[in-house]
Amino acid sequence: MEREVYMDYSATTFVKPEVLEAMNPYFTEYFGNPSSIYHISRMNKVIINKSKQKIADVINSRRDEIFFTSGGSEADNWALKGVAFANKDKGKHIITTTIEHHAILNTCKYLEKQGFDITYLKVDKDGFIDINELRDSIREDTILVSIMFANNEIGTIEPISEIGKLLNEKNILFHTDAVQAITHMPIDVKKMNIDMLSMSSHKFYGPKGMGALYIKKGTNIDNLIHGGGQERGLRAGTENVPGIVGMGFAIDIANKTMNEENKRLVILRDKLIDGLLKIPDSKLNGPRKNRLPGNVNVSFGGIDGDILxxxxxxxxxxxxxxxACSAGAIEPSHVLTSIGVKSDYAKSSLRLTLGANTTDDEVKFVIDKITDTVEKLRKNKVEN
Structure with a gap:
């Protein structure tokens, strides 16, 4: 191994040292259960609310509209199941897309078994939905639409404001999985007419096992987890105070540096894309514009992606x-299949995602090594 180059930031990020430093006292010194009444517990209740406020500030919501979860998957499950079961008397129709994260798709499959009707919107060759198809799919019994903000595999950023405006006019609840998007682009849940939004701490240099669901005040939603009265009675379980502190600290840092970091990542991303597309029979998956700043997804004809x-x-x-949630899967990516990528190209795809420690030198190194590796694999295939 010549060196280690990490280019899988969409799978997870490291915890930044200053985030870890902020978390440490809550493991050992300020360890009180926030539900207790003595002072070290009351202090933790205060820090939980401060962390909620930091998250609320990033998406322009109220503090009491932020509910902590164990991550993005729980937030997605809660949004869909909670709304479905709370509003089943109004209707049992839900709309989503074919390129959602498995936390959404598998939850929809579960809801279908419970008698709900799911419409899966198709996307174009770059992963964008057709707003007219969404409009035509709405029925009298439609209670919820869930469309991801930005795709985790191909980086496509959906027209969230346009979707939100339509659904607000139709008085239909709108949930978006913003796990990949948050801290990579401005998000305003009020202006965008978003009723629920999922996020996960470990995507923006916070701890794993921490997430949150924004739920607009007044939304009719059932509990996913029952037990005590934590989170205003909506999400039971003793709060993960160190994780909450870390999430609040991390999102605040990421939001403050977002514009500058995005400009840097876009330059590196485009350099990486241009370099990889010089390889013969290579193909970019997803759009060049309206794409996550650090996302690159390329297929190489005649190459086995797993071997690569x-x-x-x-x-x-x-x-x-x-x-990362489907690593080891034998079938080609459902996202690539949905945008029309042929099976052999889908199985030869490579996702490279950039982040805080990515450098220009690393990008050059990766371009050179992938170019050499693809050439050697193709040569060996011909000789054999």
Whole structure:
């Protein structure tokens, strides 16, 4: 291994040192249960509210509209199941897309077994929904639409404001999985008419196992987790105070540096895309514009993506073939299939995502190593 280059920031990020430093006292010194009445517990209740306020400020919501979860998957599950079961008397129709994260798609499959009717919107070759198809799919019994803000595999940023405006006019609840989007672009839940929004701490240099669901005040939603009266009685369980502190600290840092960091990542992203597309028979998956700043997804004709990943790992390059949650899957990516990528190209795809420690030198190194590796794999294939 020549060096280690991490290019899988969409899978997870490291915890920044200043975030870890902020968390540490809450493991050992300020360890009180926030539900207790003595002072070290009351202090933790105060810090929980401060963290909620930091998150609320980033998306322009109220503090009491932020509810902590164990991550993005729980937030997605809560949004869909909670609204579905709370509003089933009004209707049982839900609309989503074919390129959602599995936390949404598998929840929808579960809801179908419970008698709900799910419409899966198709997307175009770059992963964008058709707003007219969404409009035509709405029925009298439609109670919820869930469309991700930005895709985790191909980086497509959906027209969220346009979607929100339509659904607000139709008086239909709108949930968006913003796990990949938050801290990478401005989000205003009021202006965008978003009723629920999922996020996950470990995507913006906070701790794993921490997430949150924004729920607009007045939204009719059932509990996902029952027990005590934490989170205003909506999400039971003793609060993960160190994780909450870390999430609040991390999102505040990421939001303050977002514009400057995005400009840097876009330059590196485009350089990486241009370099990889010089490889013969290569193809960019997803759009050039309206794409996450650090997302690159490329397919190489005639290459086995799994073999490519193993070789890159030996070289020291950490990458993926798509969502980390579906690693090891035999079938090609459902996202690539949905945008019309042929099976052999879908199976040869490589996702490289950039982040805080990515440098220009690393981008050059990765371009050179992938170019050499693809060339050697193709040569060996011909000789054999």
């Amino acid at each position: 990943l193993v070789i890159l790992d030996d070289i020291g390059i950490c990458a993926s073939s798509g969502s």
